[in-house]
Amino acid sequence: LKLVEDAFVPPFATHYIGAGGVVIRDDNHLLVVSERYRRGGGRHLKLPGGTLHPGEHIVHAVRREIREETGIETQFRSLVCFRHWHGYRFGKSDIYFVCRLDPVTFELTCQEDEIEECLWIPVDEYLSTDDVHQFNRRIVIAALDQKGIAPEELTGYGTPETHEIFMPSGGD
Secondary structure, three states: OOOOOOOOOOOOOOEEEEEEEEEEOOOOEEEEEEEOOOOOOOOOOEOOEEEOOOOOOHHHHHHHHHHHHHOOOEEEEEEEEEEEEOOOHHHOEEEEEEEEEEEOOOOOOOOOOOEEEEEEEEHHHHHHOOOOOHHHHHHHHHHHHOOOEEEOOOOOOOOOOOOOOEEEOOOO
C-alpha cells in the first residue's frame, strides 16, 4: 500500500537466498547429504545447505544449515562460488552461495525430517559417482583448486552485524 502516490514500492520479494557448504576433513572425505523428499526418486548426494533466515548473514546461515542437517560444527573459510537461477520456487529467482568450511566436529547426526542420509565420502568417490549432479562436482573441484574469497572487515563500512564483505585473500 503506497502512502505517497507514485512512490516506488517493490511489488513483492523477488529472490530466495541460500547457502551450501563444502566441508572436507583432513583425510579428504567430503560431508554430503541425501534429502528425504526429492524429485525423480533415487539417491542423490548433495552438499548440505539451505535458505537464509531474514537478517541472517551468509556465514552464519551456512554454518547453521550444516549443523542442523548433519550435526557437524564448522569453521567458515571462504566463499567458493554462487549461482543465480531464474524461475525457481513460486517463479522467484534463487541466489545460492557455496562456501568452503572446515569441520570442527566429526560425528554425524542426521536431521530426520529433511535428510534421509548424511555421510562422509571420499572426495574421489563423490566426484566419480552417478549420484551427483555436474554442478556439485564442479563446486567441489573449485573448492579444492581455489582459495575463494574470505570475509573482511573494512573500516568505515558498517559493522560485522550489518555488513558482510568478501574479498580475495592477499595471496598468503
